[in-house]
Amino acid sequence: MKTEEQDIQRSAFVRPDSMTDVVTHYCPGCTHGVIHRLVAEAIDDLGLRERTVGVAPVGCSVLAYNYFNCDFLEAPHGRAPALGTGFKRLRPDMIVFTYQGDGDLASIGMGEIIHAANRGEKFTAIFVNNAIYGMTGGQMAPTTLPMQITTTCPTGRDMNETGHPIKISELLSTLTTPSYIERVSVHSPQHILKAKKAIRQAFQNQVDDKCFSLIEVLSTCPTNWGITPTEATSWVEDQMFKFFPLGCFKRPDDGKVK
C-alpha cells in the first residue's frame, strides 16, 4: 500500500506521462525544461494526453516534439497559431496547444497570434519570453529590454532605433474578444506553483470549449544573457519584472483589461 509520503514523492519526482524519457538539449539553467514539465503535468492532470496535439515553433523549443509524449506538428517560424487554427477548426474535439518563443510569436508570428486571439481560436498558446533569440545565438528579440546587450545590439538596445520591448500579454488583452491572458514566471518554486495553476487553467478553458488562452512565461537564458543560472533567476526578477509585470490580464468571463 502506498503511503501519503510516497504519493507526494511520486508527484514530485515521477516523470509525467505526457513527457518522454529523454534528455533535453536545453542549456544548463534554462527554464524551458520546467515549462515543458508544467505543460505536461497540466495535460496529465486533466487526462488529455491521448487527444492532445502540440504545435512546435522555430527557436530553441523547435524539438519540443521529442519531449512531449503526444502527437505533434512542427510549424514554420511564427505560424504555429495558424496551424493550431487549421487543426482545431477541423477537430474541435481535440486539445491543441502551441509552444512558442518570443522571436517566433512576437516577431515573425505577430500577425498570426493577434488574429488567432481575435478570432477566439480555442487553443492554448504557451508563450515563452526570455527577451532574446536563443537558438541562433543571442540576437535582439522584440522583447529585449532597453539597453540589454545582444549580438545584434552589441552596445545595448537603443529604443530610438529599435523601439521598446513589446508587451504581448498587455497587447492581446486589449482585444474585445473574450480570452484568458496571464503572465507568469518560473524563476522560483513559488512562481512555478503559480505558473502551473495558470497553465492548467489555460487547458481547462479548452476542455470547457471556452476561449483562446495565452500564458506568457518569463524564462531564463543564462547562456545568451552571459550570466550564471543563479544570476539569471535574479535578473528575471530585477530586470524583466520592470517591463513585464506578472498577473492575469484578461479572463473570459469578466473581459476586464488590467
Added chain:
Amino acid sequence: MNQYEVTFAGFGGQGIMTAGQLLAYAGIAEGKFVAWIPSYGPEMRGGTAYCTVVVSDTRIGSPIVTNPRGICVFNRPSFDKFEPRVKANGLFIVNSSLIDVTTSRKDINEILVPANEIALMEQNVKATNLAILGAFIGATDVVDFETMKNTITQKLGKRKELLKSNLAVFDRGYELAQKHAGQKEKA
C-alpha cells in the same frame, strides 16, 4: 449555324452580363456548347462592361473573340469601342435611346433599337437588355425564339409581376428586328 459569337457591351446596371447569361442558358437548353466570358476588374467600375457569348454546335476553341459576328452596344462609349470590331457581314445592334450616332461601315448590318423607350412602354425600365436580346434573336435565330422565352421565364420568373413585362419587352425587340429584316429583303 456552326458557331456564333456575340458581345454585349454597355455600362454597369444595364443588364449586360444577364443578357449574355440568358443567351448561354438558352444555348445549353438546345444542347449546344456555350461559353460566357466577362470583362472583369476595375474596368467594370465605369465606362464599358462587356461579355462575350459563344454558342456552337461543336466544342468551342478560343473563348476569346476579337471580331465577333454580332455586337450589341448599350451606350456611346461601347459604340466607339466596339463598332470597328464587328466581323465583316456581321450584325451590329445599337441602343438608339442612348446612342445618337449610326455606323458609317457599309459591310455590317446595323439595327437601331430604342431599347429604353421599348422598356418604358411596358413600364419596366430595367428591361432594356431584354429589348436588345429580343432584337438579337429576331435578327439571328442563334437559339430558337421559344427556347429563349422559356429560358427568360425560368431564370427571371421569380418575380411574377415583372415576368409579363419582361417577356413583352423581349417580344417588342424581337418583332422590331424581324420587321427590319423584312424591310431589308424588300429593299
Added chain:
Amino acid sequence: MAKVLMKGNEAIAEAALRAGANNYFCYPITPQTEVAEYMAKRMPEVGGVFLQGESEVAVGNMIFGAAATGKRVFTTSSSPGISLMQESISYMAGAQLPCVIVNIMRGGPGLGGILPAQSDYFQAVKGGGHGDYRLLVLAPSTVQEAVDLMILSFDLADKYRNPVMMIGDGMIGQMMEAVEFPDKDADPKPPDESWAATGAKDRKPRIIKSLFLDPVKLEENSWLLHEKYERMKKEEVRFELYKVKPENEFMIVSYGTMARICQTAIDELEEEGVSIGLFRPISLFPFPSTQILEEATKENVKALLTVEMSTAQMMEDVVMAVVGNRPVEFYGRCGGIVPTPEEVKEKILEMQKTYSK
C-alpha cells in the same frame, strides 16, 4: 445530373464539395474571389469549415494544420497570394501532407495585373518554395475540365500524400460554361488514420514535420520524396492530342485556355489547307516529355511551336523533351494580353516559310 451554366471559380468550389472536401481556408484576391464567396454560402449548408484568414501566409499554414487531421482540405488564390503560400507548400511537401491548392493566375511579376496569364508556370512546376520537392500540377482548359481535375486532384493528393496544384489563367476562373457534376455531394471523406495526428491513444505519438537535423535522415526523406515523384512520372502523365496527323509538318504545344485558342487557329488553318496538330499537356508535373518527343520525332515534323501567355516558361520543358531532335519555336503574349488565333496562325505561316527553305 443536367448541365448547368457556371463560372469557373464557382464550379471549382462546387467540385471540391463533390469530392468530399468540406474544409476551405482563403484570402480574397482577384480573379479568384468568387470561390471564397461561393464557399462562404455553401459551406454552412454542408456543415464544413470555412475560414477567411488574415493573410495568404496564414492561410497556407492553416491548410498545413488542417491537413494534419487527415481530412480533405483546400485553398484557392491568385499569383501574388500563391507566392505568399510557398512557405507552407514547401513544409507540407516535406511533411508529406495532402492538400489541394488552386492558382487562378494573373499577370506578374510583383503586383502585376489582374488579367489572365500563365506566368506562374515555373513557380508551380519547378517548386516556388525551397527544397527538393515537386507538386503534382494540373492545368484545365475548360470549366468542365476544371471540375473533373479538381475532383481528381483530391484523389491524387491522397494517393501520394503530396500537395496538388491546379493552375488556370484568370479566364478559367471568370468564364462561364456548361458543366456537369457527379450526382450528389460526396460524404466528407473519413480522415486517413494511418498517418494523421489523431491523438496518441494506444499508439506512439506521431510527429508531422519537415525538420531532420541529422543529414542522413534528411537525405533519406529527400530520396523518399524523389521516389514518389518518379512514381508520379510513371503513373500520372496526362495530355490530349488534337488533329495530330502523320503528314503534319508542325506541332503546337500549349496548355490551358491558350491551347483552346490554338485549336481555333488550327481549325482555321485547316480550312486554308494547312494541317497542324496540337499537343496539350494536362499534367504539367509530371510533364509529358516522352510523349512529346515521340510526336516531335515523327518523320514529317519539321519544328515545334510552344504558345503561352508568358515569356517562354513551358518552352524550356518542351526543349528538354525533344533533346535537340527538332527546333522549338515560341510565340507568346503576357501581362494579361491573350494571343489571338490570328496571331498564332501568322506565326505558323511564318514558320512554314522559314522551314520550307
